[in-house]
Amino acid sequence: MSLTLCNVHFTQQPERIVWVSSPLAKLLNLNGRKTINVKLGRDVVPAIIRTVKRKGHHLFLSAGLRRSVRIPKSGNVYIANADNEEIQLGPLIGVLTDGSRTPGAPFGPRTGFVRQLLAMGQKKAYMFAFTPRDINWQQETVHGWFLDGGGGWIRKVVALPDVVYNRLPSRRAETSSAITSLREKFVKRQIPFFNWSFFNKSDVYTLLDKDPEALRHLPESVNNPSSENIKELLEKHQFLYYKPTGGSLGMGIYRLTYHPRRGYFVRYRRGSSNVLLRFSNFPSLMKMLRARHGVGLSGYVVQQGIRLIEIDNCPIDFRFHMHKDGSNDWVVAGIGAKKAGRGSVTTHIKNGGQLMTPEQALSRTFGDRAGEVLREAKDVAVRLSESIERNYSHTLGELGLDIGIDRDGEVWMFEANAKPGRSIFKHPALKEQGRASLGYILDHCLYLSKFRKKDES
Ligand SMILES: Nc1ncnc2c1ncn2[C@@H]1O[C@H](COP(=O)(O)OP(=O)(O)O)[C@@H](O)[C@H]1O
Ligand SMILES: [Mg+2]
Structure with a gap:
């Protein structure tokens, strides 16, 4: 397989023709061929192939060809040939995220990051952002968001991508059946999809158990601990963290410490201040945690505190x-x-x-x-x-x-x-x-x- 960057240009012919500069034709072993399959994402289209005398790695795609393979733009991109029958442009990379109605920021607070990432990919690949709503599974296309070169956005319909980078922002939405089936549809089509989802x-x-x-590098932890678990671990380590398993940003976290003579101390964040409470015995500490989190204390993990x-x-x-x-x-x-x-x-x-x-x-x-x-x-x-x-x-x-x-x-x-x-x-x-x-x-x-x-x- 050969792989190199090439510069894609557009021409006006209605037929499906691709002109390849001679050094590129030589590198890809295409000399003497009359036709070739041109591939982008999952779109593959046969075209007439011709070589042109020109230095460097250039590709000229006719209007007829680029419409049927849905080439989103001219400029630099990788070209690969797995065998002599086919040349593949790309990769076509989809960044999956969620939309927003904010003017000028189609992906809300994620827009800046998406823009930086797409700008980085601009001279090497066809990189676009999309939301779950932008996929048409019947036609196997995506109505993607590309950078237009001037800091704005341009929408183009392209084939399903070669790879998906998942930045869906909501923990809750990600466990929905809609998103689960979306991921399965990509997997079924053997389109690599990373990362799969948030971790709890x-x-x-459990994964590393x-x-x-x-x-060796994990503090001792117990999922959904009973009050006996908490008491034992407090006696063993004198210092614990008590955290919601699906939490983030430090929300709902307690720091528990035990001094044999002075009792139990709890620190946590309430609104914009830090709270420190002392309890003289273990049952009253548990009463407070239960009052705040229910009898089961489920959805929490208790963990050895690290100094x-x-x-x-x-x-x-x-x-x-x-x-x-x-x-x-x-x-x-x-x-x-x-x-x-x-x-x-x-x-x-x-x-x-x-x-x-x-x-x-x-x-x-x-x-x-x-x-x-x-x-x-x-x-x-x-x-x-x-x-x-x-x-x-x-x-x-x-x-x-x-x-x-x-x-x-x-x-x-x-x-x-x-x-x-x-x-x-x-x-x-x-x-x-x-x-x-x-x-x-x-x-x-x-x-x-x-x-x-x-x-x-
Ligand atoms: N077992 C622990 N020992 C000491 N500090 C901890 C422990 N667990 C959490 N922390 C502190 O609390 C912070 C938040 O904990 P983390 O598990 O990352 O939860 P969150 O999902 O809220 O970010 C950590 O970055 C660390 O400073
Ligand atoms: Mg954290």
């Missing part, structure tokens, strides 16, 4: 933004360190947390050893990602790991996010890593859509 905390702990290598490294008495944790690259390997694309706001149970920025670089965060505690601790943490993050993927039955290409490092330099994972936010990349020192992260998404789409050279399989 308990899903990830039989993976000793990963378990994180601190700056000025405020705990610090890390977001490791992980991607699969063009060779299908996990890489750390960017790391943000987050210092908790004073008295806050979590490090979320909106609860007073502060973003910094990992080097800043680690050098205070570890001094000269900071580099070594960071290298080890990166290694662990790659291995944890591999473990999650190994134990998961769907395609994964991106993860946001919430990682803690304790005072001994041990690495712990609190949760894995399958649709990680991108707020760490707002830090001026992490902008470059943010761009790299977009590059990995594109590279991995190339990998999944099989736009790769033979020796890279």
